[in-house]
Amino acid sequence: MPQDPFDWTDDAARHRADAGLVRTLRPRPATSALLDLASNDYLGLTRRPEITQAAAEAARRWGAGATGSRLVTGSTELHAELERELAEFCGFEAALVFSSGYAANLAALTALGAHGSLIVSDAGNHASIVDGCRLSRAETAVVAHADPEAVRKTLDAHPGRRALVVSDSVFSVDGDAAPLREFAEVCRSHGAALVVDDAHGLGVLGEGGRGALNAAGLAGDTGVVATLTLSKSLGSQGGAVLGPARVIDHLVNAARTFIFDTGLAPAAAGAALASLRLLRREPGLADRARAVATTLYERLAGAGQTAVRPDAAVVSVQAPSPESAVRWAADCRAAGLAVGCFRPPSVPDGISRIRLTARADLTDRQIGTALSTILATAPAG
Structure with a gap:
């Protein structure tokens, strides 16, 4: 009997699972209660x-x-x-x-x-x-x-x-x-x-x-x-x-x-x-996006997190391991905050991190909520 031409994908799937690298689509609803620091909508214009x-x-x-x-x-x-x-x-x-x-x-x-x-x-x-x-x-x-x-x-x-x-x-x-x-x-x-x-x-x-x-x-x-x-x-x-x-x-x-x-x-x-x-x-939108990123960085670094000083609107915060980065992002999501998660092999330096994207339309209260959530769910070590 001829071999199924896509049997090899089952092996590939097992290797991904063993390495903890399975990617999953998560369709989002039209509206969400999550505070979004994961998208690239830097100026908050997608829904204007x-x-x-x-x-x-x-x-x-x-x-x-x-x-x-x-x-x-x-x-x-x-x-x-x-x-x-x-x-x-x-x-x-x-x-x-x-x-x-x-x-x-x-x-x-x-x-x-x-x-x-x-x-x-x-x-x-x-x-x-x-x-x-x-x-x-x-x-x-x-x-x-x-x-x-x-x-x-x-x-x-x-x-x-x-x-x-x-x-x-x-x-x-x-x-x-x-x-x-x-x-x-x-x-x-x-x-x-x-x-x-x-x-x-x-x-x-x-x-x-x-x-x-x-x-x-x-x-x-x-x-x-x-x-x-x-x-x-x-x-x-x-x-x-x-x-x-x-x-x-x-x-x-x-x-x-x-x-x-x-x-x-x-x-x-x-x-x-x-x-x-x-x-x-509204040229001030660019200034606001950078200011939000700076605030996120300064508050996180001041709280002892290893964050990278942002040159634009992306703030990277290191995690101790790939597993802790995934767990950190999941814990943030469970608490109502969406953040990005990067880990090997997607990162060339081998360092896992969560990634925050600043938005010009974030209020000071939302920034405070995001920071509290990130720090409360931060992994030890």
């Missing part, structure tokens, strides 16, 4: 009435879906409007919107890091960057985290080669920021491009939330490309690549996740555009 209204109006006007790829029927006037305003807000010449931030990173790296070129990638980069490097067919050199000298040495070892350096602006596990100015200096001296994923910087860093590249004085630099997501500070869905117009034109013609993917749904584009305009009107 004007944002949800913009999504609904876009769906009514343009339809529920984009109906096709961007080069066929999936580009609407709404997409073009969003691209113009994203580029202007962030300080770049042009922008291109994708169905997700993941797709945007794959596009930038596969289209700009062609076979025969070199990609220098930070060891702490997001999985979408890792996958983009793999799919690019370029040679990839993974260098020490946030280390400009390691980047310099790698480029020195490949003189005259077409190269790009890629890094998150703010790393999603610990919330630390990359040394973007130093990276840019190294890139300029070697004729390399710099690609920065600003998923966790947009809406939180820079003037009025214009992002980490704005804060570093690199927005619009001719050797810099930014990728970002619309699903964090802008509270919607989708992604974008920003940079010189000739680079964006190249992506339109060469990026497979643009050419062959269905365009971003109009509702998501409409919501993102409304959020962007709201951020223009």
